[in-house]
Amino acid sequence: MSRVTIADVASAAGVSKTAVSFAFNNPERLGHATLERVLGVARDLGYTPHPAARALSMRRNGTIGVLIPQRLSTVFANPFLSELIQGLGELCEEHDLTLLLVPPLDGSLESAIRQASVDGFISLGLSPDDRAFEVLDGIGIPTVLIDSEDSFGHPVVNVDDRGGAEAAAKHLLQQGHRNVTIVLLPPARSQVESTPTATRRLAGYHAAFEAAGAPPPETVTAGVSIAGGTRAFESLPRGKRQPTGLLAMSDMAAIGVMNAAQAAGVRVPEDLSVVGFDDIPLSAWTNPPLTTVHQPIVEKGRLAARMLIERMKGRGVDSPAPLNTSLVIRGSTSAPRNSDLPIGRR
């Protein structure tokens, strides 16, 4: 036996399909008696309007899509997305919307975008030249960008990545670190270039070093995961040339580094200072607690969702100013053990 349709209800109640539809969506247009009868029959039959049919005819899905640049298993290993969804979720529930996670299907985010029955998209970390934008523009679904670049047709929610990174680097420099390594974010979409976020953070780091007259640091790339950080640590030079400070673009990588370092007998922060980025909840609980750049992730989600919902109502919205970041100094940073600084000699 198949699904019960509006026609079934209509004939069972001895009315037209229109009447049934009105009973649910426009009850005041029906006489009291018929209304009751239709509703009763519908309940008895267990009728539920077919969502796709409804969406087709109403031009509304009641869903917003989150464009995920990577595989769900890798991206959900990082608490960042969880927090973001908390923010998005608040607004969604407030507006009776559900949230569709849209990762690349069969490797292609473009085709996943086409498949998605949504009223709006939130896109994460897309580069300006991502192919996905062509598709997005083609179908004309309102979109709000997060961690991307301005000067698209779409409004963007960003945080002050550059400022945060600069503060982090300055902190290390002030403590006397001169031999620092940067742990880069991996490129998001298998393209060669790095993400807008990574680019801005790197610029912030470099600015601080330049201002201090220090040479630009070495870099390694690490996936946003503890394992990624572990690998990053292992690729670091040892002995004399081992850095005394480390600027990671993600907390997860930073924590992986700390872990690997301690396992290798390198003490944090005595032998190696490490600074993360994001300030995920976990970072307050590591041993030692991680010094990191705080960004308001939940708020970012809330703001983006609020903007998208406005756009879905047809109202235009402008990109807000980047949200503030701030350095949170905890226990993973200190002055280097044998400072090379010219305090005394040696």
Place this chain on the structure above:
Amino acid sequence: MSRVTIADVASAAGVSKTAVSFAFNNPERLGHATLERVLGVARDLGYTPHPAARALSMRRNGTIGVLIPQRLSTVFANPFLSELIQGLGELCEEHDLTLLLVPPLDGSLESAIRQASVDGFISLGLSPDDRAFEVLDGIGIPTVLIDSEDSFGHPVVNVDDRGGAEAAAKHLLQQGHRNVTIVLLPPARSQVESTPTATRRLAGYHAAFEAAGAPPPETVTAGVSIAGGTRAFESLPRGKRQPTGLLAMSDMAAIGVMNAAQAAGVRVPEDLSVVGFDDIPLSAWTNPPLTTVHQPIVEKGRLAARMLIERMKGRGVDSPAPLNTSLVIRGSTSAPRNSDLPIGRR
């Protein structure tokens, strides 16, 4: 200007709608020349089939829904769901499916279920008597349950909650703890009763105490969050009657307890041993590392998704045996300081 439809492409290419449809879904039924032409025109016009229309006529959405019993903001504060989604996500991507998060809308999970355009549901922690099941059965969408109870029409994926809990309690008892408090999971859906998971875990705890001839422990209830654990600790009796051991039904609550305890000058594990449940990644990183019951969350997601996909293909599947749990002993448990055990006197 509105969206490009199949009719637009058809007339622009001088063919019928059927031809356009075939060009995408049944290319071998078209002559080579027309196929090329249609595809070309479609590309030029930026045509993308309307997902809802497609879903209506094909009876397939390419989406599976995750029924979330609580608000997204509360449930995503717990890494449990992140891990589960990693597992679900793997299978989804493999099968070209997207994932729809379905929390209660306007407080009602039932109405959210109706709205959702999905081909299958994964439901989390629903009690046997949840109203949602009526709706679910009414619309006849394949469903797989996680952390629920067997003996529904739907297959269930569970872990050995009872065994895990029993091992945890036994561990504390063997260390000599006699004054233990249990931190309960809150009821999931604002109904009075507790979740199936909580019930099974409680039974496991009690079984161990009974076997040891110890009186059943006191209980407090705490939300699955660090803040919830903090509140739980504060509600504990102080001084002489303060428990020496604590069995939490979630790692998040356990971590909150540890945190609050240490802030109050109570040392873990010297003054208070705490055991969690779930073994979320964070638990290995707390200070001290948390002793907890491990359950294979990612695997649970994978398995449930695999089963659901089978069901969506029309094949029947049986509930598998509960997945194994195991006690992971880390640093948050030890023998109680002043054991009340009759080793000596007093």
Place this chain on the structure above:
DNA sequence: CCGCTTTATTAAAGCGGTTTATAGGATCGT
């Protein structure tokens, strides 16, 4: 008792695709 509003109800036209059944040629064997 008539013309005019209101009110209650419905037929039919979408929404944008897919799919079945069918028609029009071209090809082919005889």
Place this chain on the structure above:
DNA sequence: ACGATCCTATAAACCGCTTTAATAAAGCGG
């Protein structure tokens, strides 16, 4: 030269619901 066969391409029905425009019935003042 002719019917059978094979390809292509299409008309039309359908998926299940919403909504506009129209109709039938009822109420009403004069």
